[in-house]
Amino acid sequence: MSDTTSTGNLEEEQQTTSRFLTFTSDNLVFGVSTDNVIEIITNYMIRPLPMVPDYIRGIINLRGQIIPVMDMRLKLGKPFMEYTASTCIIILEIDSLHIGIAVDSVLQVQNINTALASPIPIENRQELTNLMLSLEDGTVVLLLDCEAVIRGSL
Amino acid sequence: MDNTTDSLLETFLFETNSLLEQLDERLINAEKAGSFTEDDVNEIFRSMHTIKGSSAMLEYQSLTEVAHHIEDLFFYIRENGMDTLDEEQKSELFDLMFKSMDRLGEDITRVENNQPLDADITDFTNEINSFLKRIQKKDADSSPAALSKAASPDVSSFKMDAPYLLRVFFEPDCGMENLRSFMLVTALEDKDLTFQFFPEDVETNSSTVGTIAENGFLLGFSSEKDAQSAIRVLKSTSNIHTYELISNQSNMQEEAGIPETAVPGKTNHTPPAGSTLLAGGSAPASHTKQSLISVNLSKLDKLMAVVGEIVITESMVIASPDLQNVKLDNFLKSARQLRKLTDDLQDIAMSLRIVPVSSVFQKMNRIVRDMKKTLNKDVRLTIIGEDTEVDKTIVDSISDPIMHIVRNSMDHGIEDTVEERLEAGKEAQAEIILSAKHTGSEVIISVEDDGKGMDTDAILAKASRNGLLTKPVEEYSKKEILSLLMLPGFSTNSEVTEFSGRGVGLDVVRKNVEAIGGVVSITSEEGKGSKTTLKLPLTLAIVDGMEISIGGNIFTIPIANIRQSFKATNEDIILDASGHEIIKCMDEFFPIVRIRDLFHMEEGFTDIDDGIMMWVEASDKSYCIFVDQLIGEQQVVVKPFPPYLNNFNIKHSGISGCTVLGDGNISIILDIGSIYTAAQEIF
Numbered sequence: 143m144s145d146t147t148s149t150g151n152l153e154e155e156q157q158t159t160s161r162f163l164t165f166t167s168d169n170l171v172f173g174v175s176t177d178n179v180i181e182i183i184t185n186y187m188i189r190p191l192p193m194v195p196d197y198i199r200g201i202i203n204l205r206g207q208i209i210p211v212m213d214m215r216l217k218l219g220k221p222f223m224e225y226t227a228s229t230c231i232i233i234l235e236i237d238s239l240h241i242g243i244a245v246d247s248v249l250q251v252q253n254i255n256t257a258l259a260s261p262i263p264i265e266n267r268q269e270l271t272n273l274m275l276s277l278e279d280g281t282v283v284l285l286l287d288c289e290a291v292i293r294g295s296l
Numbered sequence: 297m298d299n300t301t302d303s304l305l306e307t308f309l310f311e312t313n314s315l316l317e318q319l320d321e322r323l324i325n326a327e328k329a330g331s332f333t334e335d336d337v338n339e340i341f342r343s344m345h346t347i348k349g350s351s352a353m354l355e356y357q358s359l360t361e362v363a364h365h366i367e368d369l370f371f372y373i374r375e376n377g378m379d380t381l382d383e384e385q386k387s388e389l390f391d392l393m394f395k396s397m398d399r400l401g402e403d404i405t406r407v408e409n410n411q412p413l414d415a416d417i418t419d420f421t422n423e424i425n426s427f428l429k430r431i432q433k434k435d436a437d438s439s440p441a442a443l444s445k446a447a448s449p450d451v452s453s454f455k456m457d458a459p460y461l462l463r464v465f466f467e468p469d470c471g472m473e474n475l476r477s478f479m480l481v482t483a484l485e486d487k488d489l490t491f492q493f494f495p496e497d498v499e500t501n502s503s504t505v506g507t508i509a510e511n512g513f514l515l516g517f518s519s520e521k522d523a524q525s526a527i528r529v530l531k532s533t534s535n536i537h538t539y540e541l542i543s544n545q546s547n548m549q550e551e552a553g554i555p556e557t558a559v560p561g562k563t564n565h566t567p568p569a570g571s572t573l574l575a576g577g578s579a580p581a582s583h584t585k586q587s588l589i590s591v592n593l594s595k596l597d598k599l600m601a602v603v604g605e606i607v608i609t610e611s612m613v614i615a616s617p618d619l620q621n622v623k624l625d626n627f628l629k630s631a632r633q634l635r636k637l638t639d640d641l642q643d644i645a646m647s648l649r650i651v652p653v654s655s656v657f658q659k660m661n662r663i664v665r666d667m668k669k670t671l672n673k674d675v676r677l678t679i680i681g682e683d684t685e686v687d688k689t690i691v692d693s694i695s696d697p698i699m700h701i702v703r704n705s706m707d708h709g710i711e712d713t714v715e716e717r718l719e720a721g722k723e724a725q726a727e728i729i730l731s732a733k734h735t736g737s738e739v740i741i742s743v744e745d746d747g748k749g750m751d752t753d754a755i756l757a758k759a760s761r762n763g764l765l766t767k768p769v770e771e772y773s774k775k776e777i778l779s780l781l782m783l784p785g786f787s788t789n790s791e792v793t794e795f796s797g798r799g800v801g802l803d804v805v806r807k808n809v810e811a812i813g814g815v816v817s818i819t820s821e822e823g824k825g826s827k828t829t830l831k832l833p834l835t836l837a838i839v840d841g842m843e844i845s846i847g848g849n850i851f852t853i854p855i856a857n858i859r860q861s862f863k864a865t866n867e868d869i870i871l872d873a874s875g876h877e878i879i880k881c882m883d884e885f886f887p888i889v890r891i892r893d894l895f896h897m898e899e900g901f902t903d904i905d906d907g908i909m910m911w912v913e914a915s916d917k918s919y920c921i922f923v924d925q926l927i928g929e930q931q932v933v934v935k936p937f938p939p940y941l942n943n944f945n946i947k948h949s950g951i952s953g954c955t956v957l958g959d960g961n962i963s964i965i966l967d968i969g970s971i972y973t974a975a976q977e978i979f
Binding site for chain 1: 605608609849894895896897935937938939940941944946949950951954956960961962964974
């Protein structure tokens, strides 16, 4: 009896567990599903574009593909920080659209059980994130809502 | 299975469309000449035959029927010659043929759009039949003889002088046995086999259907090897029920005994049949099969994109900073070779998409012909430079605009009556000249008529009635008045006619042409005619651009938009009442747009003395832009912006796309037309 429940839990856990890439932006830890991540690049020349909101840093030429880059800090209304060696651009593919997000640094890839995540309290809610959870080591991860990223000029 | 049907259908549509197009052209030329030449008749006959055959395969009943009846008609004409028809019948024949072409064209369009075909075509086929009967009646003496000669010959009288016989039976009820036999014959001929076949007139005589169904289709081979390879062909042919190989040695001996009768009769007969076939459908058809293939346009687009990448990557490799200050003789040698090859590759890839404009031009022949009759105006269409080549996408998108302009010329441009023309001292026959020519990176297509020209006062009056005027009437120059014609909601003809002026006017022409990066302009002289000119880029994928820099950023301006670049000083700048900068250039005044200010850039020159002024033009807008410096001319591969950026209405901010430079950096392509609009919004 107890055996079955534990395996059931395990299965359930496997179903809701997926791999997330965690990164930081303005001292917050974010997670994005690895299903959406194409690659992580550093040190890229970003070509600024005229007449776009400031959080669109511009476009990059990724092996002939033109990809727009959005700055996480600016998108979340945080102060801009000059890009350093640890600044990364995470290239995401969302609904076959490619977009790069510039983040302070990339942490690691880890398994996160989304069933344990809870909605972010209304008063703390920010754009782009929909769920939050705390990991075993006590860090709080905000999960990125990919749909919201490409929803554009919100 | 679905896939094969699809590709079969695609081939069918492609083939039939091109056949119809060719026929249309032939008809137009023949009508001009007043009669069909022997060549025309044969060609029409063959084309109809092909259409009949292929549509029967795909079971398009109405297409088959119409083609079949036209084939019958032309069979008769081929046998009896065009001369048996009098003038009236000839013109009737032309009308009938044009109608049939339309009919077939409509059906093909229906097939393309997956709509059901019109099942009831008896009216139409009756029309063809009654015409055939009428011309047959005229020489009733000769036709029955000809027909009876063509009617199915007696099977028993037939003797094949080949040692190996193949008797082929088609599947019962598969229909069109004669056509299937003929296709079999063509397939065997493609394999370079020599053989005889019976009935011999399968291509032309539909009454052989019964004979073949009953007795099979006989193929005679001189060696067993040939017969065996024919069997291999049979195995891959569909709808074949059974076949048997008969060794015919005894027959041969028999025939050898009576050489006077059977063999000479046979040998006299076979070569002509064979040679007409060779000269006819099969030989040219197999030839085109080898030299032409149809390719999906999107594949070519992809190829173009990849080639563009290669060209860029190549210059990235060669200009790599790691290689600077290193002496690499062998590397440079190979690099030069690579550059040459990539250049060739780019040229070839470009040329794949380039097609002559003749297909569009030929369509105009037809339009002029039809309108001539309906409007009762005598007009000739002169076509110049129809072999001018342009990118396929451009050819496709100029068809409608040109058609519209030609219709306009026919309808409104040309005088209504001959008397009017004679009074004005012109030839009775009006002329419309459709011409195309290359000028460097552009193609110029113009439609010119020698009609009454445009009445500028009437245009102004109409424009003011429609509330299209933006400044006092006296201030409009002639050029401006003519460009009023292209504003939305302007149509000089108050009535709606069958051909033009359906409320949509030249504004649609302009929109379509501008969508592919072209420019429309109209010139006109009252009493002498008007001319509409389309300036089009050769291709959309690659643009000749001038690279300029502002601060550290590089922009590309299409060369086609640049009139002049010059150095200006602060003293040249004039401020208007509201503080906008204006500069005088070539005795005209132009507003200045500072790209740096427009795009809110942090870097870049502000002092007019430091930078450079560029006089640019796009359709009716002419102005100067101020930039830091010119870098140089370069061909660039245009890339659209990522779709995500459409959220920010980026297209309206004066940039049309981007391109990757040789060093991997991105340059943004300025859209001269929309920069001005964007700048006006800011001011």
